[in-house]
Amino acid sequence: MLQSFSMLLTTGSRKSNGVRCTGVLMATLWGLIWLIVTASMPVGHAQEVPAPKGDTNTPITVETDVVSDLAIERRILNIFDEIDHLRLIQVSVDAGVVRLRGTVLTAEAIDEAATLAARVEGVVTVKNELAQATSLSERLTPAWSRFIDRLAQLVALAPLIGVAMVAFLVFVGIGWLLARLSWPWDAMAPNGFVADLYRQILKISFGAAGLVVALDLLGATALLGTMLGAAGIVGLAVGFAVRDTVENYIASIMLSVRQPFRPNDHVAIDAFEGYVIRLTARATILLTFDGNHVRIPNSNVFKGVIINYTLNPERRFSFSLGVNADCSLREALDLVLETLNGLDFTLDDPEPSGWIADIGDSNVVLSFSGWVDQRETSFSKARSESIRLAKRALEAAGFSLPEPAFRLHIDSDTTLHAGSPRTDRRPDRPEPAHPPREDAHVGDASAEVAVVERVEEERARFGQENDLLSSEAPRE
Numbered sequence: 001m002l003q004s005f006s007m008l009l010t011t012g013s014r015k016s017n018g019v020r021c022t023g024v025l026m027a028t029l030w031g032l033i034w035l036i037v038t039a040s041m042p043v044g045h046a047q048e049v050p051a052p053k054g055d056t057n058t059p060i061t062v063e064t065d066v067v068s069d070l071a072i073e074r075r076i077l078n079i080f081d082e083i084d085h086l087r088l089i090q091v092s093v094d095a096g097v098v099r100l101r102g103t104v105l106t107a108e109a110i111d112e113a114a115t116l117a118a119r120v121e122g123v124v125t126v127k128n129e130l131a132q133a134t135s136l137s138e139r140l141t142p143a144w145s146r147f148i149d150r151l152a153q154l155v156a157l158a159p160l161i162g163v164a165m166v167a168f169l170v171f172v173g174i175g176w177l178l179a180r181l182s183w184p185w186d187a188m189a190p191n192g193f194v195a196d197l198y199r200q201i202l203k204i205s206f207g208a209a210g211l212v213v214a215l216d217l218l219g220a221t222a223l224l225g226t227m228l229g230a231a232g233i234v235g236l237a238v239g240f241a242v243r244d245t246v247e248n249y250i251a252s253i254m255l256s257v258r259q260p261f262r263p264n265d266h267v268a269i270d271a272f273e274g275y276v277i278r279l280t281a282r283a284t285i286l287l288t289f290d291g292n293h294v295r296i297p298n299s300n301v302f303k304g305v306i307i308n309y310t311l312n313p314e315r316r317f318s319f320s321l322g323v324n325a326d327c328s329l330r331e332a333l334d335l336v337l338e339t340l341n342g343l344d345f346t347l348d349d350p351e352p353s354g355w356i357a358d359i360g361d362s363n364v365v366l367s368f369s370g371w372v373d374q375r376e377t378s379f380s381k382a383r384s385e386s387i388r389l390a391k392r393a394l395e396a397a398g399f400s401l402p403e404p405a406f407r408l409h410i411d412s413d414t415t416l417h418a419g420s421p422r423t424d425r426r427p428d429r430p431e432p433a434h435p436p437r438e439d440a441h442v443g444d445a446s447a448e449v450a451v452v453e454r455v456e457e458e459r460a461r462f463g464q465e466n467d468l469l470s471s472e473a474p475r476e
Contacts, residue, residue: 069093072122079116085109085142089130091117096124103133105142157218164214171213175206193256193281193468244299245282251302252281256468261308263469264455266374268307269296275455278467287455289448313375314347317383321390322363324400329356329364332399339393340370345382345445347371363402374447381445389442 073093080086086109090101098117104110114128154161179185179199189195215224239246256279261267265276267286272294274286283295296304309315323332333354340352350371357367368390372382394401459467 068122069095072096072098072120075120076117079120080113083112086113086116089113093123096122097127098123098125099127099129101129103131105133107132160218164217167217168210168214171206171210172203175203178206179203194253197253244297247299248282248297251298252279252468254302255279255284255298259469260306261310261469263459263467264452265308265310267309269301270304272296275451276469277455277458278462279469281468287451287458289451291451291454309374313373314350314371315374315379316350316369316371317379317386318367318369319383319387319390320357320365320367321387321394322360322365322401323394324402325359325362325364327399329366331397332366332394335393335397335399336366336368336390339389340368340386343370343382343386343389343442345372345377346386347373372445376447377445378448381443385443385445 070093073091076091076093076098080089080091085105088102089104092099092101098120100113100117104113110128110130110132113130114126117123117126179202185195185198186192189198212221212224215221261276263276263278267273267276269284269286272286272288274288274294277285277287277293279285279298281298283297284301286294286296288294321336323329333356337352337354340346341348346352347370352368352370354366354368356364358365368386370382370386372379391401
């Protein structure tokens with residue numbers, strides 16, 4: 001470049017002035033190009049070596065200080081010879097580039113071989129040409145070898161496994177013996193159902209303790225965590241599948257502890273009314289007044305509205321009667337109250353009461369109530385007799401119990417209109433010559449015993465083994 005530049009200058013000096021200017025310009029241009037090229041060239045030549053793959057924090061050194069392809073190849077082969085599943089890999093090194101050939105059993109082994117080769121000092125890069133073995137014999141032979149090795153380990157651990165099994169059985173046996181004792185479980189529990197629940201919890205606790213001790217002897221406590229995790233997932237799935245059953249079971253425990261009713265109690269649960277036969281682990285069984293068995297799931301009983309008529313034997317009945325609007329209402333009230341007080345089945349405390357409930361279109365509605373003892377009196381019979389005798393007393397005293405009546409007005413255009421209620425006492429139809437007379441004798445209002453006897457028979461037939469109710473348990 002410098003020679004060309006000097007020749008241009010010499011040539012330019014021999015020519016004329018115009019030609020000389022052109023030569024100077026060309027020489028200057030060549031000089032600038034030369035300066036740019038020389039400034040961009042590096043001072044020394046250096047080769048950038050790519051970082052080897054894998055973990056380079058702790059590089060594997062070779063046997064000699066001089067890194068050579070042969071030393072790298074020997075070092076990699078020595079490493080692979082120490083690993084069973086990498087012994088058959090073929091290694092070749094050329095200018096620091098490692099080439100791996102052959103087959104291995106798993107994809108993880110392919111990555112492992114490349115990572116180990118890349119960690120050797122002096123390796124520029126690794127060309128991984130390994131493939132996963134597909135031959136049946138190549139894959140079955142290692143599996144059979146592993147099976148034989150594990151079988152040999154199992155035989156060697158047989159005495160320790162026997163000791164672990166004995167420890168587990170000892171814990172299970174202790175739990176079973178303690179669960180068979182009557183005390184203290186029967187004393188702690190309000191009924192046999194809860195006592196059996198305590199016994200089951202005790203057995204499970206001792207079984208779990210025995211399992212932990214056995215796994216600890218075998219050095220397999222890590223397996224316990226896996227088992228607990230799997231049991232938790234399975235338990236969650238089973239819990240969702242049998243949610244109603246679990247809900248009924250828990251409700252049975254709560255009902256047996258709280259005892260909202262006892263055997264033979266007259267109760268109303270939601271839309272069902274009858275006498276309680278027994279409480280099982282799944283349902284409450286009632287005997288209705290029609291003689292039918294009703295099984296109500298305990299979850300519905302626990303969440304439902306329960307009316308226990310037996311808990312308070314005193315019960316009030318009520319009824320209404322309509323009298324003529326122009327009669328003495330005070331006298332009508334006093335007459336009916338006197339009749340109710342004279343009945344044998346009505347209680348004096350609380351005493352019967354009466355009041356004006358409403359004013360109808362053609363009468364005044366009077367309401368009355370009285371109290372009976374359900375242990376001796378039938379509620380429905382007492383109410384029926386009270387209505388009959390009150391009606392008879394009013395009619396005997398001259399009080400009429402009118403029915404709704406209307407007057408019809410016929411206009412000239414023969415259109416019928418509904419008018420106001422009739423106010424005259426004139427009847428629309430002739431009265432009978434001899435109106436029927438009510439019997440003044442008080443009918444039977446004694447308590448029903450047929451249904452109660454059926455309940456006793458049912459309880460005697462099935463026994464109390466499956467009954468969670470107890471007559472001696474405290475009420476809620």
